[in-house]
Amino acid sequence: MQFRRFTPSLAGEFDRINREWITEMFELEPIDEAVISDPQTHIIDCGGYIWFACNDNDEVVGTCALHRKKNGVFELTKMGVSRQARGQKVGEALLMHVLAKAQVIAFDTLFLLTNARCETAIHLYEKAGFVHDDAIMQQYGGAYDRCDVAMRYRPQTSRTA
Template sequence: MHEDFLDELGELALGSRLKRVSEKMLADAAKVYEHFGMAIQPKWFTLLALLDKKHTVSVVEASEYLGLSQPALSQFCRQLSAKELINVAADKSDSRKKVIQLSAKGRVQVQVMKPIWSAVNLAAIELSEQSNNQFYQALLLFEASLAEKSLLQRSQHHFKQLANTQLSEEQINIIEFKPTLASYFDVINSQWIEEMFVLEEVDKRVLRYPQKNIIEKGGKIWFAEHPSLGIVGTCALLNKGNGAYELTKMGVLKTARGLKVGEILLQHVIEQAQSLPLNCLFLLTNAKCEAAIHLYEKNGFVHDKEIMDSFGRSYQRCDVAMRWTQEDFATNL
């Protein structure tokens, strides 16, 4: 392995060393978002955090707050607007000025990211505290610490502590649908569907307008709230008529997988379904969702050809249909 030539240049190459560390940190931050299933670029972080704190700012104010050029900030705004995470509009008091704020989807996305930011913050503090007070020496130690254990690895460690894998069922709060939670339904389900498949038109209609397409048609939606991570899961019952209900759009954020949130949520939905005028409870899925299918089987669902024949065409990705049977559910408890 070659010697690091920047060591020979010393403080003369401080800017280059800082740039190298900065690029490493940003690359690791991108891996953190990727690890938790979020299509977010680290360069957007400061603007999203600013809008979360200030709510509404002009483009000029944001540029000054963040120390960014207006062309750079405008580029970020276009990118975030394309992701439907911010709204950009003319200032009501001065139409020449543009003001920006988080969209409903953006507010949800920020709430989802905050536990991750907390973990990254702890990881960054941990890296910083491995240094001493001499800045250059501290920087060298900081860089060595980063090479020894990356920001991703440190963030994963701290996130596990924040998530607390020993949660009891009572600590997961199940909440019924209300309009202010609609964006969570979209964000949570879009994450897992796009991770494995492609959002179909039927997905987009239901996820963007859950009240119209589920609630107002006699269906139900629930959300799972983690004590430190916030809203992390959701599941719906879609009224198909004649006492048939489809258990659908069940998803858990990648940040909360492995905490048994899905099982707690599924069992709650099954219990609530039994209070409805229920003749048939079924679900449609894909064979690629092996972990989910195992969970369904464990909780009383069996594979059913009749369900596939009757409802399987609802989604292009559907190649598995299951019906819930109370006897199997009771046996597995």
């Protein structure tokens, strides 16, 4: 598996993968539509990052973003794996890649918002070092109607899962 950083030519892949998984499980919310249809404006130009996972055939099969909320605060967001690549550990490899990159980015807080229906993803996040966090839910959870789980990255507790 190879990883690539965002380029404008990959914006369509970001939209495709995120639109696919979100509409399979939920309704697209206005914030989803804005971010996935224009990641340059809503993530990159705000100081964020997007990475893509590519398979051995150089096809984009996954994506994940770090959305800068304010200085030192990033949201891990829009992490998705294309339908045909699910079950192949793409999400795990992509998450580990993004967390490794996050270590060199100056951040005080790294968090994510999700839904309890995303059980497999939540387990992966817990294994990687994310912990459930009520303060994150109170501060950022209102961004999505579907959000009922908020987690903060705590790498010192991560490797015991």
